[in-house]
Amino acid sequence: MAGENDTFEVYTDKRGEYRWRRKASNGQVVGASSEGYKSKKDCEANMNRGPNPSDKWEFYTDKRGEHRWRRKASNGQTIGASTEGYKSKKDCEANAARQGYTG
Numbered sequence: 001m002a003g004e005n006d007t008f009e010v011y012t013d014k015r016g017e018y019r020w021r022r023k024a025s026n027g028q029v030v031g032a033s034s035e036g037y038k039s040k041k042d043c044e045a046n047m048n049r050g051p052n053p054s055d056k057w058e059f060y061t062d063k064r065g066e067h068r069w070r071r072k073a074s075n076g077q078t079i080g081a082s083t084e085g086y087k088s089k090k091d092c093e094a095n096a097a098r099q100g101y102t103g
Helices: 038-046 089-098
Strands: 007-012 018-023 029-031 055-061 066-072 078-081
Touching: 007 038, 018 038, 029 078, 029 089, 055 089, 066 089
Parallel strands: none
Antiparallel strands: 007 018, 018 029, 055 066, 066 078
């Protein structure tokens, strides 16, 4: 299964807020929080968010012509986004699946 050896890192950003990033076994960042959190508990809750049928997934092409994704909660707030662009939509969807996308 893709991402089974991924690790998560919680850190404090320049504003003193908590953020998370997901790293593949090769050290490459393959996911990250799209906002900072005042509490570590809220950050970890977002980090551990599994598949949720009320979340909306957006797939789009960026200015460079690469595929990217965004995950939005039912209130419209972006709760995750790809950290890089992908040449193929299939690779983009595979990265989103690491974050809970089920198709």
